[in-house]
Amino acid sequence: MRILGIDPGLQVCGYACIESKAGETTLLEGGVIRTTGSKAIEKRLNQIAEDIDSILDKFKPDVVGVEQLYSHYAHPRTAILMGHARGVILQRCAEAGVEVKSFGATRIKKCITGNGHASKEQMQRTIKTLLGLSAVPEPNDVADAIAAAMCCAEMTRKTGFPLSRE
Numbered sequence: 001m002r003i004l005g006i007d008p009g010l011q012v013c014g015y016a017c018i019e020s021k022a023g024e025t026t027l028l029e030g031g032v033i034r035t036t037g038s039k040a041i042e043k044r045l046n047q048i049a050e051d052i053d054s055i056l057d058k059f060k061p062d063v064v065g066v067e068q069l070y071s072h073y074a075h076p077r078t079a080i081l082m083g084h085a086r087g088v089i090l091q092r093c094a095e096a097g098v099e100v101k102s103f104g105a106t107r108i109k110k111c112i113t114g115n116g117h118a119s120k121e122q123m124q125r126t127i128k129t130l131l132g133l134s135a136v137p138e139p140n141d142v143a144d145a146i147a148a149a150m151c152c153a154e155m156t157r158k159t160g161f162p163l164s165r166e
Contacts (some may be wrong), residue, residue, distance in 0.1 A: 004061035005149025007141050008086040011035055014141030018057040019152040027131050030142040045088045052092040064093050064100045065152025101152050111151040123147055
């Protein structure tokens with residue numbers, strides 16, 4: 001099973017593709033999509049759409065795990081901007097015919113570390129250990145995307161959700 005994890009963002013959007021076979025998980029690639037803050041929002045969203053298309057085409061995932069948005073009342077504008085980016089990502093996945101599973105940050109953290117309130121550093125160290133990486137994944141956006149993909153793989157195993165590569 002091939003899973004693409006995405007940590008949505010307008011300025012920096014993390015992505016990671018993992019492969020899970022017989023209980024063993026391998027990181028194929030992780031990276032970020034960066035947009036230029038001085039460009040108009042529609043141009044930034046278009047860049048995200050084009051980059052997501054390229055990533056979907058390159059990895060041909062069975063499913064995409066995306067982190068849900070969390071909105072703090074003190075920063076509603078941030079949530080709205082991230083919502084634009086997340087919407088574009090979901091639309092590009094739908095266009096490609098790839099199913100999307102959404103997970104809250106607390107669910108992802110609990111799935112990876114056993115603690116729904118784990119720190120970024122704890123998440124990075126756990127991912128490094130679980131995947132046998134030589135260093136912690138950086139930046140945080142990549143680590144969050146890896147975590148979303150790993151959570152999606154784990155939840156798929158637990159629920160027995162059938163996935164096939166047709």
